[in-house]
Amino acid sequence: MVPRPMPSLEMTAPRRMPPICLAALAQVLSIVLTGLGMLSLQFLGLEIGIVPLLLTQSVLAVAVSFLMGMPSWWLAIQAIFVPALAAALALSIAPTWFLGGFILLALIYGRTYTTQVPLYLSRRRVWLAIQHLLPQAPGLRVLDLGSGLGGLIQHLADVRPDSHVSGIESAPLPCLISKLRIMGRPNAHTEWGDFWQTDLSGYDVVCAYLSPVPMPALWQKVKREMRPGSLFISYRFPIPGVMPAQVVKMNDLGQTELYVWRV
Ligand SMILES: C[S@@+](CC[C@H](N)C(=O)[O-])C[C@H]1O[C@@H](n2cnc3c(N)ncnc32)[C@H](O)[C@@H]1O
Structure with a gap:
């Protein structure tokens, strides 16, 4: 019950782009860089397989996100995002499942991607x-x-x-x-x-x-x-x-x- 001063960490923090936009930007940049790398290798007559390509994109996504100052738990998401997408596509799951999952998450979490306030419950x-x-x-x-x-x-x-x-x-x-x-x-x-x-x-x-x-x-x-x-x-x-x-x-x-x- 004792009042105590609160740390003033965020009082002067500059307004930042929402993490979801930073994450998307980092993914786009890493895909573009990977694509350019792949084209350069092809120009030199070298072929690169899908696994090294995905690994390169994953490492670049983490590096770009790190340089953008994203928190560590976002780096893990960034690392697996495109490889997981590729794996899901390879499984040939009907697109309606993805749509259903997306709609369900949107109904539960609403605009969490902009509010940065997820649903968790008090006891x-x-x-x-x-x-x-x-x-x-x-x-x-x-x-x-x-x-x-x-x-x-x-x-x-x-x-x-x-x-x-x-x-x-x-x-x-x-x-x-x-x-x-x-x-x-x-x-x-x-x-x-x-x-x-x-x-x-x-x-x-x-x-x-x-x-x-x-x-x-x-x-x-x-x-x-x-x-x-x-x-x-x-x-x-x-x-x-x-x-x-x-x-x-x-x-x-x-x-x-x-x-x-x-x-
Ligand atoms: C941490 S939960 C708390 C839920 C509830 N108050 C409790 O104690 O169990 C925060 C909730 O705030 C909602 N929320 C976040 N931003 C909001 C906003 N701008 N307007 C209305 N609800 C919002 C989220 O959707 C989420 O359900």
Whole structure:
């Protein structure tokens, strides 16, 4: 529960291209370089087999991604991307399977490739901690930004029938699941949308479980829109350079924390 200063790592970080675009650029560059290398060898009368060609492309993709400053786990993806594509094509799997897989992932993850906030779920332990942080006043309005499968909304709506709990979620399938989950609860509501387009001024408590990426911009939105005295709660991800009023330890394996700011 002891407030402590947050590191200000990302406050001045320049805006970067989304990793998915950098990754695509690195793949295109490495394919072009490999192609040029292959044509040069052919010009010299040398033939190169498919396996050395794929290996060369893979090494170049990793090298270009590394030079672009991509994180190490992206380098692994970059290394196997084109070889895996070639292997999948060699298996002659019907294209409808790929289309089906793509649609399913798009429904589950929505615009994660731009938001850089994937779907992962908070646990009951976190819901209970948030429940205990809620002010006792009746008629409380609570909003979960990126409400996922609606677990937090459902829990808070059940334990605080005197309040109104809302969620906003951009990924279609999780949003549909949360709508089904909170069905029949008059004090719970969730909608499909983008929380950057949602006005936060009507809420007494706003919760977020996102990723480090949106936190600096989200704090600017919170300061601009939330009313004085309202609470902003973030699970796991602090706001760089902004000291929370309260830190609640979850006492779990990951040593995770809830950060609370009074606006
Ligand atoms: C880490 S999950 C948290 C889910 C849920 N709040 C929980 O505690 O279990 C973050 C969610 O935020 C959603 N999300 C990310 N950016 C969003 C945005 N701009 N608008 C609405 N939802 C967003 C993602 O689709 C994802 O489901």
